[in-house]
Amino acid sequence: MIRIGFGYDVHKYVKDRELILCGIKLEYELGLLGHSDADCPTHALMDAMLGALSLGDIGKLFPDSDPALKGISSMVLLDECVRIMEEKGYAIGNADITIVAQKPRISPYTEMMRESLASHLHCSVDDINIKATTEEKLGFTGDLSGMKSYAVVVLKKNV
Numbered sequence: 001m002i003r004i005g006f007g008y009d010v011h012k013y014v015k016d017r018e019l020i021l022c023g024i025k026l027e028y029e030l031g032l033l034g035h036s037d038a039d040c041p042t043h044a045l046m047d048a049m050l051g052a053l054s055l056g057d058i059g060k061l062f063p064d065s066d067p068a069l070k071g072i073s074s075m076v077l078l079d080e081c082v083r084i085m086e087e088k089g090y091a092i093g094n095a096d097i098t099i100v101a102q103k104p105r106i107s108p109y110t111e112m113m114r115e116s117l118a119s120h121l122h123c124s125v126d127d128i129n130i131k132a133t134t135e136e137k138l139g140f141t142g143d144l145s146g147m148k149s150y151a152v153v154v155l156k157k158n159v
Contacts, residue, residue: 001156001157002093002154002155002156002157003052003053003090003154003155003157004052004152004153004154004155005047005048005049005050005051005052005053005152005153005155006047006048006051006150006151006152007043007044007045007046007047007048007049007050007051007057007149007150007151007152007153008044008047008148008149008150008151009040009041009043009044009047009148009149010040010146010147010148010149011032011033011034011038011040011043011146011147011148012032012033012145012146013030013031013032013033013144013145013146013147014030014031014032014033015029015030015031016031017030017031017032017033017038018031018037019031019032019104020032020037020038020039020073020074021039021040021041021042021099021106021109021113022039022041022042022097022112022113022114022116022117022130023039023042023073023074023075023078023113023116023117023120024109024112024113024116026104026106026109027104028103028104030144032146032147034064035064035069035070035071036062036069036070036071036072036073036074036077037071037072037073037074038074039073039074039075040099040147040148040149041097041099041113041130041149041151042074042075042077042078042117043058043074043149044097044149044150044151045078045095045097045117045151045153046058046074046077046078046081047151048095048151048152048153049081049082049085049153049155050081052090052153052154052155053084053085053088053090053155055084058077058081061077061080061081062077062080075116075120078117078120078121079120082120082121082122085155086122086158089157089158090155090156090157090158091122091123091155091156091158092121092122092123092127092153092154092155092156093127093153093154093155093156094127094128094129094153094154095117095121095127095128095129095151095152095153095154096129096131096151096152096153097128097129097130097131097149097150097151098131098132098133098149098150098151099130099131099132099133099147099148099149100132100133100134100135100141100147100148100149100150101132101134101141101147101148102134102135102137102141102142102143102144103144105132106130106132107132110130110131110132113130114128114129114130117130
């Protein structure tokens, strides 16, 4: 048995914050605003996982009103989503993530991002795909106001 989930996340660019994507720090002059580390693609991935499990979204599980979560690494939150997924008897089949950002250039970091996610998801790097695109300078991503990410995940039932 398989389950499919879809996730989406968006964050605004700000100064004086690190840019963390899939647990990897990117060299860039702007970071993303959020209650946690604002790891946009990881948030989309977690939403996809929770959606596949019919458990709502990360805002339900990790509310931004919780002061204990202020500044927390999204990888810690991902580990909790993985624990829940495995407790329910599922494993990652594959995950496909799209990062939409005019800048910075994402491709130099994608292999590190895949390795980071695979280690937290308890799966092979071959089960994780990360790609990036711009919106040709259109919209809020095009004018460098923010970044968005989409994720699709297939969960497979452990038998």
